[in-house]
Amino acid sequence: MRSYPREMPIGQNSFFDMNRQLQKAETPDEVYQMTATQIQKLMQRDVLIYPAQGDALLDGNVYPADGSSPCAF
Numbered sequence: 001m002r003s004y005p006r007e008m009p010i011g012q013n014s015f016f017d018m019n020r021q022l023q024k025a026e027t028p029d030e031v032y033q034m035t036a037t038q039i040q041k042l043m044q045r046d047v048l049i050y051p052a053q054g055d056a057l058l059d060g061n062v063y064p065a066d067g068s069s070p071c072a073f
Contacts, residue, residue: 014038033070036063048073 018038025031028051036047040063050060060073 014041032061033063036061036070040065 018034021034022031025034032049032051036049039045039047044065046065047063048060049063050057052058061070062073063070
């Protein structure tokens with residue numbers, strides 16, 4: 001009997017790919033960009049990220065769903 005590989009649930013490959021990309025990120029900004037891109041793919045919406053430093057929130061960045069450059073908020 002021939003054995004076939006079990007298929008992964010929908011979306012699981014993208015989580016593995018995202019994990020690999022995040023491990024290669026060298027700066028927090030790269031992590032924010034990758035995370036925003038993944039959320040945009042899932043939600044098809046603009047993403048606003050406020051980085052935290054200690055107990056304080058830093059200036060936010062808007063990552064537009066249309067793929068244009070992020071801008072400070």
